[in-house]
Amino acid sequence: MRLYSFSTQNEQLFYPPLNTPYAITGLAAGDYTISSWVNGWDGQPYCTNPAGGFNVPEIAAPCGGVSGTIFNDADQDCVQDTDEPGLPYRILTVQPGPRYGMTDAQGDYFIGMPFGLYTLAQPLVDEAQLCPILAPVPFTVNGGTPSLTIDLADSSFVPHDVEVLLSHHRVPARFPVHHLGARCATILRIQVGRFRYR
Numbered sequence: 001m002r003l004y005s006f007s008t009q010n011e012q013l014f015y016p017p018l019n020t021p022y023a024i025t026g027l028a029a030g031d032y033t034i035s036s037w038v039n040g041w042d043g044q045p046y047c048t049n050p051a052g053g054f055n056v057p058e059i060a061a062p063c064g065g066v067s068g069t070i071f072n073d074a075d076q077d078c079v080q081d082t083d084e085p086g087l088p089y090r091i092l093t094v095q096p097g098p099r100y101g102m103t104d105a106q107g108d109y110f111i112g113m114p115f116g117l118y119t120l121a122q123p124l125v126d127e128a129q130l131c132p133i134l135a136p137v138p139f140t141v142n143g144g145t146p147s148l149t150i151d152l153a154d155s156s157f158v159p160h161d162v163e164v165l166l167s168h169h170r171v172p173a174r175f176p177v178h179h180l181g182a183r184c185a186t187i188l189r190i191q192v193g194r195f196r197y198r
Contacts, residue, residue, distance in 0.1 A: 030056060032056065033054075063141075066139060066148045070107050071151070089104075090102065092109055095136070116142075121136035127154045127156050130154065
C-alpha cells in the first residue's frame, strides 16, 4: 500500500496482511492519497486500486480560560463582601493576542484561550488594582489548570460624595413622642465625605 502526502510530498509504503483491516495511525494533518500495489509476475509492482484521496483534519489546540469578578473593594481586604458591588462593563485585555473580555452587569467575566502563558490587564482611570498586586496579572492555562479564577479588587482614588446613615425604631406607646404626632422616630444624618450605607 502506498500513502502519499501532498503537504510533505513524501510517500510511505505499508505491507498489511491480505484480507485484514489495517489502520494507519499517527498521520499529521493534511491531504493524502492512498493506493494499493502488488508485485506482478515479473517482480515489478503495479497498481491494483487507483489512488483515493482523503484529508486528516487539524485538531484544535487544547483550550481553557480565565474567569472572575471585578469589584469595588471598599474595605480594601481583597475579599468581595456582600456590600461591595461588582463593576459592570469593564474591558479586560489578555496578552499575547490580544484577547478581550468584558464584565457583565454583575462584574463577572470569562475569556477563553488555548493553553499558554498570559497576562490579564484592565485599564484603570482614577482607580487602583489592590489585588492581585501584580498588574498585569500573569497566569498559565494548561492541562493542570485549564480554568482559572482571577478576581480583581479595585479601589477608587476619588472620594465618595455622600454618607447616609438611616435608622428607624418604634417608640413604645407609654413614651410621649412629639414628632408630628407620630409614634415612631426617624433619624437621618448626611455627612459629606465618602459613601457608606448601613
